[in-house]
Amino acid sequence: MVAEQSSWVPEGVNVDLPSAARVYDYLLGGGHNFAADRELAERFAAALPGSRDIARLNRAFLRRAVLFMVERGVDQFLDIGSGIPTVGNVHEIAQAANPDARVVYVDNEPVAVAHSQLILAGNGRAAALQEDLRRPEAILDHPTTRELLDFDRPIGLLMVGVFHFVPDEWGPRDLLDRFRSRLAPGSHLALSHFTADTRPDEMAAMVEVMSRSKDPIHPRSRAEVEALFTGFDLVEPGVVSTADWRPVSPGDGAEGPEREQIYAGVGRLP
Template sequence: MVNERSSWVPQGVNVELPSAARVYDYLLGGGHNFAADRQLAERFATALPGSRDIARLNRAFLRRAVLFMVERGVDQFLDVGSGIPTVGNVHEIAQAANPEARVVYVDNEPVAVAHSQLILDGNDRAGALQEDLRNPEEILDHAVTRGLLDLDRPVGLLMVGVFHFVPEDWGPRALVDRYRSRLASGSYLALSHFTADSRPVEMAAMVEVMSRSKDPIHPRTRAEIEALFTGFELVEPGVVSTADWRPRAPGDGAAGPERDQIYAGVARLP
């Protein structure tokens, strides 16, 4: 394992303990993962066939959600649970559409944050910080956030593929409420989340696989995911599969059962 350590791996990171961020990076075809992550990802893909397409569809939803917000005048984004940067990061999408757009990435995975900081070097409109999503106040009051985002104006809050790592005893709805209470009117929330509504047997197998990582997964029903948007107004088409949320191109969709494994939605704060 020592040979896998390189300049983008912070000291103290246990490369033998798989993490969801690095598993997702591998499924998306990224290169910032270790042998333990790749082994777990392959077990993940065996338990839940179509996992690479599921990851691709989730990433495509992120792109469309960001563009949707930019087209409605949002020019600052807070990406909580941002993961390891791969092609099509939020700042790339937003700043291509609006060069003045500002982005703050937040993750609790040190590899994700370290690599984010490397690729953002020289970009004065984007930054990254290491923090747990359970600490909204620390995130929103962090010097990086305060230096880049104006919380008195609308913000695009991105929680894409992260809340299925939040167990019930963390109070997921209360957590979203704490973020919402700090956002200005006109802000948006984009959220996607694994569900067991589709292929429950395969999802149970995937949950068992991820229980061996530091990031167990907690799938939720459509109703439970819709409840996370309480206080926001869902935009059409509501909470649907990632493939069905305002597709723009053929690559945004899928024909197999993997299309229904993650629900997604975007909502506006009145």
């Protein structure tokens, strides 16, 4: 296979090893992915029918969660596992509602960070950095983070579609505790997460497909996802499917089983 080359591909990126960020980009209709990502995404979609709708519903939840926080006075956001920019990025959503909103994007995928930095050029209230969520302090104490975000005021912590890449041995609840311990009262957490509570056979097939990427997936039950909100007060309607979290338009929903594949919720730090 001949590796694809493009001006937006950072040096040293292995384009033959699929990544979750680029698979997600492809499922959302984006163009920042490679042949290996597209091949894996098609296997993903075959194993888990409705995958494009699942990706769309997750993205729609992100939009509603950000607007929910903005309406409650949150004007700064830390987006962990932000992925490759596509239509409806956090800074676009938040700054359309409040031009003074500030956003820090964090991802460990070089393509995601490189492209984010390109589209954020000239935006003094948003930035992107390459880091790993296993290093909360490195993210929270990064000069870019400290420059843009004021940790004495509420922050919107976004963990949308990222913690299902965290295996139990990494200590997901401990990682979230380390982020939460640095947030001011009134901060919010938005989180979404794959589950095998529905369609377990299809999910098992999808997990097998993603085991061939650099980002294996670890689905969790509703109770396990709720436990990730420890220390936060869940806002209504609690942890539900992405389609059922405060839908506001027909495009926020779906009729098939794909509506139940990802749990989502928002919590407020008292």
